[in-house]
Amino acid sequence: xxxxxxxxxxxxxxxxxxxxxxxxxxxxxxxxxxxxxxxxxxxxxxxxxxxxxxxxxxxxxxxxxxxxxxxxxxxxxxxxxxxxxxxxxxxxxxxxxxxxxxxxxxxxxxxxxxxxxxxxxxxxxxxxxxxxxxxxxxxxxxxxxxxxxxxxxxxxxxxxxxxxxxxxxxxxxxxxxxxxxxxxxxxxxxxxxxxxxxxxxxxxxxxxxxxxxxxxxxxxxxxxxxxxxxxxxxx
Amino acid sequence: xxxxxxxxxxxxxxxxxxxxxxxxxxxxxxxxxxxxxxxxxxxxxxxxxxxxxxxxxxxxxxxxxxxxxxxxxxxxxxxxxxxxxxxxxxxxxxxxxxxxxxxxxxxxxxxxxxxxxxxxxxxxxxxxxxxxxxxxxxxxxxxxxxxxxxxxxxxxxxxxxxxxxxxxxxxxxxxxxxxxxxxxxxxxxxxxxxxxxxxxxxxxxxxxxxxxxxxxxxxxxxxxxxxxxxxxxxx
Numbered sequence: 423x424x425x426x427x428x429x430x431x432x433x434x435x436x437x438x439x440x441x442x443x444x445x446x447x448x449x450x451x452x453x454x455x456x457x458x459x460x461x462x463x464x465x466x467x468x469x470x471x472x473x474x475x476x477x478x479x480x481x482x483x484x485x486x487x488x489x490x491x492x493x494x495x496x497x498x499x500x501x502x503x504x505x506x507x508x509x510x511x512x513x514x515x516x517x518x519x520x521x522x523x524x525x526x527x528x529x530x531x532x533x534x535x536x537x538x539x540x541x542x543x544x545x546x547x548x549x550x551x552x553x554x555x556x557x558x559x560x561x562x563x564x565x566x567x568x569x570x571x572x573x574x575x576x577x578x579x580x581x582x583x584x585x586x587x588x589x590x591x592x593x594x595x596x597x598x599x600x601x602x603x604x605x606x607x608x609x610x611x612x613x614x615x616x617x618x619x620x621x622x623x624x625x626x627x628x629x630x631x632x633x634x635x636x637x638x639x640x641x642x643x644x645x646x647x648x649x650x651x652x653x654x655x656x657x
Numbered sequence: 658x659x660x661x662x663x664x665x666x667x668x669x670x671x672x673x674x675x676x677x678x679x680x681x682x683x684x685x686x687x688x689x690x691x692x693x694x695x696x697x698x699x700x701x702x703x704x705x706x707x708x709x710x711x712x713x714x715x716x717x718x719x720x721x722x723x724x725x726x727x728x729x730x731x732x733x734x735x736x737x738x739x740x741x742x743x744x745x746x747x748x749x750x751x752x753x754x755x756x757x758x759x760x761x762x763x764x765x766x767x768x769x770x771x772x773x774x775x776x777x778x779x780x781x782x783x784x785x786x787x788x789x790x791x792x793x794x795x796x797x798x799x800x801x802x803x804x805x806x807x808x809x810x811x812x813x814x815x816x817x818x819x820x821x822x823x824x825x826x827x828x829x830x831x832x833x834x835x836x837x838x839x840x841x842x843x844x845x846x847x848x849x850x851x852x853x854x855x856x857x858x859x860x861x862x863x864x865x866x867x868x869x870x871x872x873x874x875x876x877x878x879x880x881x882x883x884x885x886x887x888x889x890x891x892x
Contacts (some may be wrong), residue, residue, distance in 0.1 A: 445755035446713075449684035457882075464880040481748050497860055520680035524864045627730055628760045644700040645733050647692075 425622070425638045427649060428608040430585040433550040436607065440626070442525050448514060450536030451626060456490020457620060458623020458648040459577055460498060462604040463491070465648065466575060466619065467497040469477065472541030478533060478563060480547035480581065481508035487606070488546025488578055488596050489518040496525045503540065504650065505533045507559050511572035533563045543574045544569065547581035550610055551590075561594050576600040579612055582632050603650065608637035613653050623648040659858070660873045660886060665820040665844040667870050668785040670841065675861070683749060686861060687718065690841050691725020693858020694882040695733060698726070698779065698838040700883065701810060701854065704734040707776030711807075713768060713798060715782035715816070716743035722812055722841070723755040723781025727863045731760045738775065742794050768798045778802065778809045780835060782816035785845055791817050796829050803833035803840055811835040814847055816881075823850030839883065843872035848888050858883040 429434070440446045477492040479485035485506065492502040504527060508650060509515065522529075530536040537543065543566055544560030556564055563570055564582045567574055579585060580603065588611075590596055603616055606624035608631065622640040625647050632639050642649045675681045699712060712727040714720035720741065727737040739762060744750065750851075765771040767825070772778065780802055781793055791799055797816045803808055814820060815838065817830030823846075825831055838851050841859035848855065857875040860882050867874050877884045 433760055443755075444750040444759055447682075447684045447752065449682045450688045453688045453699045454692075457692075457880075461880040467881065497877075517680040524865075526865075553849065565775065574767075590833070600769075628731065630759075630761075644703065645692075645696040645729070 424653060425609055425614060425640060427611045427634060428635060428637045429611055430550050430553070433607070436631070436635050439561065439631070441622050443529055446626070450481075451624075453477050454626050454647065455624045456487045458606070458625065459487055459491035459544065459546070459604055460494035461648040462602070462623060463495060463542065463575055464498055464620040465621065465650065466602055467542060473501050475500050475542045475544060476530070476536050476540040476541045476542045478547050480508040480560070481510055482549065482551060484546050484577055485548070486518060487504060487528070488544055489522060489652070491544060491546065492527055493521055493525065494525045496527055497557065499530075502527055503536060504529045505536060507531065517637030534566050537566050537570060537572055540572055543570065543572055543650055545574055545576040545581050549578040550585050552581070552585065556593065556595070564598060565594035568594055568596070571601070575602040576601035577604055577609060578606045583612050583615070585605070586611045587623060588612045597656045609653070615636065616653065620651055621648050621652045622651050659888060660844055660875060661871060662846045662848060663870060663872045664846055665788070667783050668842070668845065671866070671870050683718075687721050687725055688857075689861050689882065690859045691722045691889070692729050693841070694707065694722055694726035694727035694779065694781070694839055696883040697837070697856040697858060698730060698777065698810055699733055700885065701837055702777060708734075708736050708791060709775040710735050710737045710777045710779060711765070711771050711775040712737055712739050713782050714739060714741040714777045715743055715795070717786060719781050719812055720786030721750060721753060722784070723779055724750070724757060725857050726781065727762055728756055728760065730850070731762055737762055737766045738771060740771060742766065764874065769801050772805060772807055775807055778805065778807055780809055780811040780816050784841075785820050787814065787820065788814070791828065799833060800829035801832070802835070803829055806815070808837070809835035810837040810839065812839055813841045814845060815851070818847050818850070821846045823847045823891065825857040844888070851888065855886055855888045856883050857886050
C-alpha cells in the first residue's frame with residue numbers, strides 16, 4: 423500500500439490547525455521541516471561526494487524551509503549557496519537570512535550560472551500552496567531545473583507542478599521531473615507523476631491528526647526525522 | 658583531548674548572542690535542543706526496551722527543552738509522562754504544554770510515585786543558569802533522583818550541581834550522579850565530576866562562534882543532532 427496523500431486544501435488546513443489550536447509556531451515547524459530536508463540531502467549524497475549544494479528559495483514557506491535546510495547543510499559540512507530572489511520583509515525570513523549570513527553562506531543572483539558550479543540543487547521555490555502561473559524571475563529557473571544535468575531534490579513539490587494534477591501541460595515545468603522529492607508531513611497527490619527517489623520528513627504530527635486528515639504517518643525509524651518511502655505501491 | 662567546556666557566564670552570553678545578533682528565536686533553539694535530548698534518550702534505550710520515560714521539567718529553559726523532548730519521544734514511540742510543577746505564564750511554555758496535551762501526553766503531580774512506574778527519567782529541572790539553592794518543590798525530586806534505581810538522563814547539568822564546581826557539598830544533590838548526561842552546545846565545567854555516558858547535542862553553532870567562545874564543535878556524524886562524546890580525555 424502506498425501512503426495516502428494530502429491535497430492542497432487539506433495541507434493548508436492542517437498548517438492552520440497546527441499553528442492555531444496546535445499551538446506550534448512557524449519557527450518550530452519550519453525548523454523541523456528544513457532539518458528533514460537537509461537530512462534527505464545527506465541520505466542522497468553526503469558532502470564528501472557532493473559538497474556544493476545550490477538552494478533555490480521561493481518567496482513563501484517552501485523557501486523558508488530551504489533557508490533552514492541551507493543552514494543545517496552548512497553544519498553537516500556542505501558548502502551551500504542560496505538563491506533567494508524574492509526576499510520578503512517578513513521578520514522570520516529576515517532572521518533566517520541573518521542566520522545564514524552569520525555562517526557566511528554565500529548567495530547568488532544568477533541561478534543559471536550557479537547551476538554550472540554545483541553538485542546538487544534543492545528546489546524550495548514553490549510548495550503545496552502553489553497554483554496558477556509561475557511569476558518572474560522563476561520561469562527561467564524552472565527551465566534550468568527541467569534541463570539540469572545536476573541532480574535536483576524538490577521540497578514538497580517539483581516547482582510549477584500542480585499539487586493535484588502534476589506537471590503542467592506547457593511552460594518551463596512541462597518536462598521537469600526532479601531526481602528526488604521530499605514530501606513534508608505527507609505526500610501530495612502530484613507524487614503520482616513523480617519518478618525518482620522519495621522521502622518524507624517533517625515529523626511533528628501525531629496519529630490523531632493524521633487520522634483526522636486521512637493521511638499516514640510514514641514508517642520513520644528510531645529518532646530519525648526523515649524516511650525514504652518508495653512510491654508506486656511499494657511501501 | 659577532551660572537549661573544552663563552556664562556563665555559565667559564557668553559556669549565558671552565547672545564548673544572548675544567538676538570540677540577538679544571531680537572529681535565532683528561542684523556539685528554534687529549544688526545538689533543536691529538545692530534539693537532541695530525545696535522540697540521546699533513543700541512543701541510550703529505545704522504546705522497545707524502555708517505553709516509559711518520566712520527564713521532570715523545571716521552570717526555565719532547561720524545562721522547556723524537556724517539554725520539547727517529551728513531544729519528540731511520543732513521536733518516537735515512547736510513552737512519556739511529564740512532571741512540570743512550576744508552570745510559568747510565559748507564552749512559549751504554554752504552547753509547549755498545549756502541544757503535549759494534543760498528543761495526550763499525561764502529566765503527574767507526584768514525582769516520587771511516578772518514579773516507581775517508569776523505565777527512565779529525564780532530569781530537565783535546572784540547566785546552566787542554576788546557582789544557589791534548590792527551591793520547593795524540587796529538593797524531594799532531587800533526593801529521589803539521587804536515590805533512584807531507575808536510570809536518569811540529565812539535560813546540560815545534573816540538577817542542583819554547581820555549573821563550575823560540580824556536586825554540592827550537602828543537600829539532596831550531594832550524591833546525585835546520573836547515568837547519562839547530554840550537554841547542550843558544549844560540556845559545562847561540571848562534567849569533571851560526572852561519571853556516566855555523555856552526549857552532546859544542540860547542533861546550531863558554527864565554527865566562528867565556537868572559536869569566539871573557546872569551545873569545540875563535537876564530532877557529529879552525518880546529519881545527526883546528537884553525538885556520544887566520552888569524557889575524561891577519551892576524545
